[in-house]
Amino acid sequence: MSFWLAIIVGVLYSAGIYMMMRRSVVKLIIGLALLSHAANLLIFTGAGIVREKAPIISKFQETVSNNADPLPQALVLTAIVISFGVLAFALVLTHRAVESVGTDDLDQMKETDT
Amino acid sequence: MVLAVFSLFLFSFFTPFLCRVFQKKSGWLFSLLPLSLTLYFLSQTSLILQGQTLTHTFEWVPLLNFSFSFHLDGLSYLFAMLICGIGTVIVFYSGSYLEGDRYLGRFFCSLFVFMGSMLGVVLSNNVLVLFVFWELTSLSSYFLIGYNHEKKESRYAALQALLVTGLGGLALLVAVLMAGSAVGSFEITVWVERWQTLISSPYISAIVILVLLAAFTKSAQFPFHFWLPNAMQAPTPVSAYLHSSTMVKAGIYLVARLNPVFSETPLWFTTIEIAGLTTMIVGAVLSFTQNQYKLVLAYMTVTALGMILFLLGMGTAYSVAAALVFILVHALYKAALFLIAGAVDHETGEKDLRKLSGLRSKMPLTAIIALVCGLSMAGVPPLFGFIGKELFLESTLKTQLFYPLNIWVVSFTSLFIVCAACFTGLKPFFGKLAVTPKKPHEAPLALYLGPLIFAVLSVGFGLYPKVLDSFVTASVHTLVRSSSDHVHLALWHGFNQAFFISMTVLAVGVAFYLLRDVSLKLFKPLAIFKSLGPEKAYQIFLKILNSVAKTQTLILQNGFLRYYVFFIILTAVFLCGWVVFLHQETLQMTFNFSDIKFHEFLLVLLIIAATLASTVLRSRISAIISLGVVGYGVSVIFVIFGAPDLAMTQIVIETLIVVLFILVFYHLKPFQNLSSKGSKLRDALLALSAGALMTFLVLAAQDVQYAESISPYFEQNSWLLAHGRNVVNVILVDFRALDTLGEITVLAIAGLGIFILLKLKLGKK
Numbered sequence: 099m100s101f102w103l104a105i106i107v108g109v110l111y112s113a114g115i116y117m118m119m120r121r122s123v124v125k126l127i128i129g130l131a132l133l134s135h136a137a138n139l140l141i142f143t144g145a146g147i148v149r150e151k152a153p154i155i156s157k158f159q160e161t162v163s164n165n166a167d168p169l170p171q172a173l174v175l176t177a178i179v180i181s182f183g184v185l186a187f188a189l190v191l192t193h194r195a196v197e198s199v200g201t202d203d204l205d206q207m208k209e210t211d212t
Numbered sequence: 213m214v215l216a217v218f219s220l221f222l223f224s225f226f227t228p229f230l231c232r233v234f235q236k237k238s239g240w241l242f243s244l245l246p247l248s249l250t251l252y253f254l255s256q257t258s259l260i261l262q263g264q265t266l267t268h269t270f271e272w273v274p275l276l277n278f279s280f281s282f283h284l285d286g287l288s289y290l291f292a293m294l295i296c297g298i299g300t301v302i303v304f305y306s307g308s309y310l311e312g313d314r315y316l317g318r319f320f321c322s323l324f325v326f327m328g329s330m331l332g333v334v335l336s337n338n339v340l341v342l343f344v345f346w347e348l349t350s351l352s353s354y355f356l357i358g359y360n361h362e363k364k365e366s367r368y369a370a371l372q373a374l375l376v377t378g379l380g381g382l383a384l385l386v387a388v389l390m391a392g393s394a395v396g397s398f399e400i401t402v403w404v405e406r407w408q409t410l411i412s413s414p415y416i417s418a419i420v421i422l423v424l425l426a427a428f429t430k431s432a433q434f435p436f437h438f439w440l441p442n443a444m445q446a447p448t449p450v451s452a453y454l455h456s457s458t459m460v461k462a463g464i465y466l467v468a469r470l471n472p473v474f475s476e477t478p479l480w481f482t483t484i485e486i487a488g489l490t491t492m493i494v495g496a497v498l499s500f501t502q503n504q505y506k507l508v509l510a511y512m513t514v515t516a517l518g519m520i521l522f523l524l525g526m527g528t529a530y531s532v533a534a535a536l537v538f539i540l541v542h543a544l545y546k547a548a549l550f551l552i553a554g555a556v557d558h559e560t561g562e563k564d565l566r567k568l569s570g571l572r573s574k575m576p577l578t579a580i581i582a583l584v585c586g587l588s589m590a591g592v593p594p595l596f597g598f599i600g601k602e603l604f605l606e607s608t609l610k611t612q613l614f615y616p617l618n619i620w621v622v623s624f625t626s627l628f629i630v631c632a633a634c635f636t637g638l639k640p641f642f643g644k645l646a647v648t649p650k651k652p653h654e655a656p657l658a659l660y661l662g663p664l665i666f667a668v669l670s671v672g673f674g675l676y677p678k679v680l681d682s683f684v685t686a687s688v689h690t691l692v693r694s695s696s697d698h699v700h701l702a703l704w705h706g707f708n709q710a711f712f713i714s715m716t717v718l719a720v721g722v723a724f725y726l727l728r729d730v731s732l733k734l735f736k737p738l739a740i741f742k743s744l745g746p747e748k749a750y751q752i753f754l755k756i757l758n759s760v761a762k763t764q765t766l767i768l769q770n771g772f773l774r775y776y777v778f779f780i781i782l783t784a785v786f787l788c789g790w791v792v793f794l795h796q797e798t799l800q801m802t803f804n805f806s807d808i809k810f811h812e813f814l815l816v817l818l819i820i821a822a823t824l825a826s827t828v829l830r831s832r833i834s835a836i837i838s839l840g841v842v843g844y845g846v847s848v849i850f851v852i853f854g855a856p857d858l859a860m861t862q863i864v865i866e867t868l869i870v871v872l873f874i875l876v877f878y879h880l881k882p883f884q885n886l887s888s889k890g891s892k893l894r895d896a897l898l899a900l901s902a903g904a905l906m907t908f909l910v911l912a913a914q915d916v917q918y919a920e921s922i923s924p925y926f927e928q929n930s931w932l933l934a935h936g937r938n939v940v941n942v943i944l945v946d947f948r949a950l951d952t953l954g955e956i957t958v959l960a961i962a963g964l965g966i967f968i969l970l971k972l973k974l975g976k977k
Contacts (some may be wrong), residue, residue: 104907107907121774122884167921168939169921177860190966191969
């Protein structure tokens with residue numbers, strides 16, 4: 099399955115980068131969101147994947163083994179939350195920018211004093 | 213010794229404030245610091261005379277073999293004495309010369325930084341530390357030369373000095389890194405010990421050329437000599453300091469210091485000899501055609517530097533001894549003459565030597581000092597300059613390289629030096645009193661005390677050269693590998709060849725000077741070289757550099773975000789792909805297409821389809837909903853692969869994001885078609901290759917494990933130490949709780965930012 103996940107990572111990266119190079123600022127933000135999905139999956143897949151076994155210690159044991167790696171999960175969890183913060187901020191920022199400039203075309207946002 | 217260097221840096225911070233407090237007295241007070249340093253180095257004299265060295269080391273980055281190691285031997289001692297001793301004079305001289313100047317505090321700040329870095333250069337034993345100080349001298353001299361920053365010429369000269377010496381600095385860095393990796397150490401003492409390892413390195417030619425480039429640019433050797441006369445834009449005390457004992461002597465120091473390492477390399481000594489000979493004659497001829505007091509002296513400095521390098525390049529004990537003596541000779545008369553030039557300018561307001569004469573009656577003391585220094589420069593017995601010149605001529609007569617061309621060049625150079633000595637030391641003070649812009653009178657104590665000391669030393673060393681004997685012998689010992697012959701300094705060497713040449717040169721030189729107006733005509737044709745000279749090359753180079761910079765900025769930094777992204781991704785793909793291409797044999801990848809269940813395959817298709825949809829759909833709402841589908845799809849992946857926490861978080865956040873997107877962009881029109889087909893295709897190609905590269909990297913990373921995983925630690929201790937059964941949660945809130953605190957902070961800041969943005973009232977001014 100990691101082959102297919104790698105394909106997804108590639109598709110997400112391609113789409114994210116492509117969208118970041120568009121002129122519409124909304125597309126830029128969509129690209130940003132796709133890119134953060136890509137990065138999260140990259141970390142998740144890159145560390146090696148195991149089906150179904152969550153890193154949770156059952157009631158009758160003191161440790162776990164042969165389960166999914168908890169470390170990349172902790173990293174990705176942080177990454178998801180941070181990327182949400184960034185995305186939310188970017189959204190509101192562009193919202194205000196679009197509001198005051200009157201267009202979502204990045205090429206018309208080059209002046210600093212609108 | 214470490215303290216000596218750093219005290220100057222430390223003190224430089226306080227000068228602007230102290231200057232305001234002490235006003236006119238600051239020059240005298242500040243000179244106490246270099247004076248005490250001079251006395252400190254003087255107290256080490258007995259150690260140096262015994263041929264011992266003083267070392268101080270403290271580790272900085274021991275893993276990289278990087279330590280602050282300082283080293284005081286004969287050569288460093290000579291330079292340290294010059295830097296601090298002449299520095300003392302310069303400081304109180306400037307206090308008087310620039311009295312009442314607005315930026316005096318700033319001036320002293322740069323001067324002390326310069327002094328400290330110069331001292332650092334001559335004391336460092338670690339070449340990397342030496343490099344840092346070397347660059348600091350370039351930087352601080354930039355501020356000193358550009359002191360009158362409101363003048364265009366000053367800024368031009370300062371920038372030129374910085375660029376030319378900065379070029380050398382870079383060359384030095386590359387050279388020391390190459391040499392350091394060849395020897396396995398960055399300590400100069402180790403280099404001297406293992407010189408054979410170094411010169412058998414395959415890169416020895418490159419190392420030698422780069423080191424010499426550094427030395428030649430710093431020491432204003434032909435064809436890099438042009439920055440030095442331009443640096444005359446600096447206030448006179450700075451010129452005196454730069455020319456006599458510091459800055460330009462740094463290159464000389466470097467050559468002398470590394471001479472025992474490279475002296476067996478033919479490239480090293482032939483290049484030095486050629487550069488030395490060319491520079492001395494070019495400087496001498498150019499000096500003859502000048503009329504400005506300081507410019508004549510400046511070109512004479514170029515000449516003297518060529519002479520010293522020429523002596524060092526011969527590499528025999530005798531010639532190195534001659535070089536050391538000549539360094540001292542030159543420092544004494546050159547510093548004095550520069551300071552006198554400043555004093556004359558200060559008192560008369562006249563810089564042109566042709567319009568200065570007969571000042572003897574108005575400035576008697578200055579006249580006597582100038583006479584002594586001028587005679588020392590010309591090499592008239594019994595002054596110190598005579599001894600220097602005798603040693604110089606005798607060394608030249610002993611060498612075989614470029615014989616007999618070298619003797620002719622050396623004799624002609626000496627002839628021009630005699631002319632310049634008459635012109636600068638005698639002309640302004642004798643003859644009929646000329647009318648000058650200001651009414652001349654004797655300079656104040658601060659302006660003549662320094663030159664007076666130097667003149668007394670010139671006479672003293674001339675009459676009793678024996679006091680330097682043991683010092684020279686002890687220093688030469690460390691600078692020449694096979695030092696068998698001892699050098700004895702004496703005023704009288706007997707009627708030998710050198711003496712006859714010296715006397716002939718003196719006589720012809722004086723005659724040449726008296727016929728200056730006639731002989732100048734001989735040099736008229738040389739004027740065309742001004743437009744073809746190396747300075748022109750510098751200007752053209754600078755112009756090209758500027759236009760290249762402008763063009764590439766227009767291409768790469770044009771203000772359009774998408775081009776920035778484009779070039780960043782392009783570079784990353786290219787570099788990454790290149791590395792992969794180079795190491796393709798070492799990569800082992802196993803593809804397993806079939807390890808997939810049916811519902812998983814459907815999920816993969818769904819995510820890919822949704823991703824594509826979010827990029828191509830025209831309607832905003834559809835694009836945003838497709839984005840949401842991608843996010844939910846990813847969270848299902850997390851569910852399948854044992855990451856319930858991730859799945860939950862992802863679902864919550866994806867929902868929030870979709871809601872936010874719709875709230876923010878709902879009222880906007882559908883996407884317009886803004887880009888052309890061509891640019892879309894170009895972007896798509898780049899994006900696809902970047903994506904392919906990422907896929908490839910994920911696959912390649914599957915079987916790689918560089919360090920041992922730390923996950924087992926968390927798995928084993930999650931319950932036992934932290935009493936939590938969900939390992940991921942325990943990592944977040946216990947093992948790595950501080951990271952989570954950071955994460956919360958980021959969210960809080962983002963939240964605050966959003967709040968402020970929403971509250972911000974735009975457009976209501």
